[in-house]
Amino acid sequence: xxxxxxxxxxxxxxxxxxxxxxxxxxxxxxxxxxxxxxxxxxxxxxxxxxxxxxxxxxxxxxxxxxxxxxxxxxxxxxxxxxxxxxxxxxxxxxxxxxxxxxxxxxxxxxxxxxxxxxxxxxxxxxxxxxxxxxxxxxxxxxxxxxxxxxxxxxxxxxxxxxxxxxxxxxxxxxxxxxxxxxxxxxxxxxxxxxxxxxxxxxxxxxxxxxxxxxxxxxxxxxxxxxxxxxxxxxxxxxxxxxxxxxxxxxxxxxxxxxxxxxxxxxxxxxxxxxxxxxxxxxxxxxxxxxxxxxxxxxxxxxxxxxxxxxxxxxxxxxxxx
Amino acid sequence: xxxxxxxxxxxxxxxxxxxxxxxxxxxxxxxxxxxxxxxxxxxxxxxxxxxxxxxxxxxxxxxxxxxxxxxxxxxxxxxxxxxxxxxxxxxxxxxxxxxxxxxxxxxxxxxxxxxxxxxxxxxxxxxxxxxxxxx
Numbered sequence: 046x047x048x049x050x051x052x053x054x055x056x057x058x059x060x061x062x063x064x065x066x067x068x069x070x071x072x073x074x075x076x077x078x079x080x081x082x083x084x085x086x087x088x089x090x091x092x093x094x095x096x097x098x099x100x101x102x103x104x105x106x107x108x109x110x111x112x113x114x115x116x117x118x119x120x121x122x123x124x125x126x127x128x129x130x131x132x133x134x135x136x137x138x139x140x141x142x143x144x145x146x147x148x149x150x151x152x153x154x155x156x157x158x159x160x161x162x163x164x165x166x167x168x169x170x171x172x173x174x175x176x177x178x179x180x181x182x183x184x185x186x187x188x189x190x191x192x193x194x195x196x197x198x199x200x201x202x203x204x205x206x207x208x209x210x211x212x213x214x215x216x217x218x219x220x221x222x223x224x225x226x227x228x229x230x231x232x233x234x235x236x237x238x239x240x241x242x243x244x245x246x247x248x249x250x251x252x253x254x255x256x257x258x259x260x261x262x263x264x265x266x267x268x269x270x271x272x273x274x275x276x277x278x279x280x281x282x283x284x285x286x287x288x289x290x291x292x293x294x295x296x297x298x299x300x301x302x303x304x305x306x307x308x309x310x311x312x313x314x315x316x317x318x319x320x321x322x323x324x325x326x327x328x329x330x331x332x333x334x335x336x337x338x339x340x341x342x343x344x345x346x347x348x349x350x351x352x353x354x355x356x357x358x359x360x361x362x363x364x365x366x
Numbered sequence: 367x368x369x370x371x372x373x374x375x376x377x378x379x380x381x382x383x384x385x386x387x388x389x390x391x392x393x394x395x396x397x398x399x400x401x402x403x404x405x406x407x408x409x410x411x412x413x414x415x416x417x418x419x420x421x422x423x424x425x426x427x428x429x430x431x432x433x434x435x436x437x438x439x440x441x442x443x444x445x446x447x448x449x450x451x452x453x454x455x456x457x458x459x460x461x462x463x464x465x466x467x468x469x470x471x472x473x474x475x476x477x478x479x480x481x482x483x484x485x486x487x488x489x490x491x492x493x494x495x496x497x498x499x500x501x
Contacts, residue, residue, distance in 0.1 A: 126483070127482075127483075127495075129482070129483075131406070132403055132404065132406065133403055134398035134403050135398075136403065136470075136482060137397045137398045137401045137402075137403050137470050137480060137482070138397045138480065138482065139397075139422075139442065139443045139444050139469075139480055139481055139482060139484075140444075140482065140483065140484075140495045141444060142494055142495035143443070143444065143484065143491075143492060143493050143494055143495030144423070144443055144444030144445065144446070144448060144449060144493060144494070144495075145448035145449055145451075145452060145493065145494045146444050146445065146448050150448070150494065151448065193399075199395075200395075202394060202395070203394065203395040205421060220444075220445060220448065221445055221447045221448065238447065337446075337447040337450045337451060338420075339420050339421075339445075339447070340419070340420055341394075341420045341421045343419070343420075344417065344419030344420050344421065344422070344424075345421055346422075346424065346442075347394065347395055347400055347421065347422060347442070348395075350400045350472055350473075350474065350476075350478060351395065351399045351400045351473075353472075353473075353474040353476070354399065354400060354401075354402075354472055354473025354474045355399075355473070356474070357473060357474040357475055358473060
């Protein structure tokens with residue numbers, strides 16, 4: 046493993062952790078009650094894309110030199126003030142750098158993989174089945190022309206209900222891409238920084254009844270050797286991850302690799318959405334805690350502003366202005 | 367009230383400045399649904415309240431126009447979690463500090479804006495960015 050720290054703008058440190066792919070022996074770290082210790086604070090940020098660029102075919106890895114060069118290019122700090130296209134919609138945004146939210150300003154774990162998706166062998170999600178396409182078109186049609194009718198018509202993220210990157214499978218997010226794993230006897234808690242905690246029994250218990258729907262699904266876990274295996278079902282039908290159905294099943298496999306790294310693997314099985322199950326893996330690198338409270342809903346002035354802005358626009362149009 | 371300027375001439379000039387390429391990153395919501403690209407604002411104001419909250423920070427300012435009228439504005443920024451991780455909290459911006467804001471007003475016409483470029487009035491950068499201006 047190669048670890049280096051880059052000092053940027055004085056106070057901001059970026060740690061890039063380059064992890065060799067699954068060749069490191071699992072350490073026998075144990076909790077006081079004897080379970081494998083996978084606990085800690087981790088970054089879920091990665092420069093490895095979810096899906097592999099098509100031109101790479103079935104090439105699963107870059108050379109270490111290629112991977113390091115790509116990570117360095119991706120994480121190069123911006124030079125000078127932000128380039129702006131004034132008076133355009135794309136310019137209507139705060140500066141990510143200013144708030145320390147850009148990826149280069151934060152700790153990032155990466156590796157030599159060309160994609161997070163490992164199966165299918167081309168590193169890309171399987172084709173969507175017809176039923177998934179029809180669901181997506183029906184959703185879009187129902188929303189068309191009613192996007193600003195009320196809060197229920199806005200996205201779950203905008204409403205502070207759930208971010209797609211914090212659902213299982215937890216994936217690299219745009220910012221605040223961190224998570225905590227906390228263990229106690231018989232339970233493991235997993236929390237993405239911008240998500241809700243999942244408190245997961247590890248007794249291998251039964252899944253919840255089929256009619257129960259939760260935004261983050263309902264998770265049950267078990268230990269398989271050094272690996273925590275978590276199966277999550279009972280997703281909410283509105284929390285569609287890339288068009289997934291409420292019957293999606295996600296199996297996470299979390300394994301301690303070394304003192305500062307946990308491997309996060311997952312398989313997504315949803316025959317109502319994809320033509321085959323698909324899997325992925327990426328490393329989580331340890332960071333200093335704590336995880337900072339997200340508490341999105343309480344401060345979400347934006348949702349009211351968006352709707353009041355649309356009402357004002359409608360009033361202008363009605364008055365002929 | 368401190369010596370604060372709110373120049374309408376400056377506001378109107380924003381749309382005439384140079385056009386350059388830009389990149390955007392996904393965020394909590396599309397800011398162009400909340401703020402108006404055709405309502406550029408630029409002012410210097412006195413900080414009255416700092417809300418380092420999620421999903422987005424808000425900084426409240428009193429802004430004095432050329433005729434002496436004072437209006438209260440609130441300016442939206444980014445999620446504060448990365449700031450808090452680095453020891454920056456709401457007290458980092460003292461109440462009474464003068465802050466320069468270049469951004470866009472809200473679509474509802476209220477005194478709310480997104481701060482595209484924010485810095486202290488002496489030109490020093492706010493947090494980890496902002497254009498360092500010559501006074």
